[in-house]
Amino acid sequence: MSSSAINESPYNCTECGASKKSEEALELHLKVSHLKWLPFKCPKCTAQRALESQMRNHIQINNHGDPSKPNVLDMKKHGLNHVLKPIFMCPHCNFNRQFEISGVKAHMRMKHPDSSLQLIDNSSLYADDIKKCLQFCFPGHFGINEDAPRDAPLPAKSLEGSEEEWIVVKDATCAICNQL
Structure with missing residues (x-):
């Protein structure tokens, strides 16, 4: 990421330099990318996701072998x-x-x-x-x-x-x- 892109946003990751548009987006980035925070666990497999919507999507798409x-x-x-x-x-x-x-x-x-x-x-x-x-x-x-x-x-x-x-x-x- 270029240094000019980093300076354009007030919300920059101190770990990797990623630039985010909001404090909430930066917090989520830190939790998921650097702390491996994945609180939503699939009841059918080992998949984990950061957001509930991502887990709903995983379950809808995969269906885990149910014919x-x-x-x-x-x-x-x-x-x-x-x-x-x-x-x-x-x-x-x-x-x-x-x-x-x-x-x-x-x-x-x-x-x-x-x-x-x-x-x-x-x-x-x-x-x-x-x-x-x-x-x-x-x-x-x-x-x-x-x-x-x-x-x-x-x-x-x-x-x-x-x-x-x-x-x-x-x-x-x-x-x-x-x-x-």
Whole structure:
């Protein structure tokens, strides 16, 4: 971190120099990053989180093998495998991945470090195929809820591009608050 960036904020970490916008943010940074403060423990595994919202998210995403509460991320990856199209592509070469955007980003950092181009995201081109695969592979689990509020569980970037869409897993209730 540059010294000018450190001097711009009145809340700087004395341990690592990280700059925070508020005293509360600095306090949380110190507790989590330097004191390893993780008060929220998962009742199903060894995961620990600093914030209750992070633990709720962990439990909703992982579901710990309960077949009535499938792992949403695994289901999405599984569905993308059936599409058999290059969803994420490098703009410089033929490198692509079906569902791992991080793989293309890592490739671009290593092979094209001076590039200012963004990766190519073809998910909007194949949105209908992706939805059909998810609904075929996991009947009764995926439904589109157009009216879901902003704080609804499991928000997902839209497969339709810039609009947002909420994918809701049916029968997947949170182990903490028992809400969908």
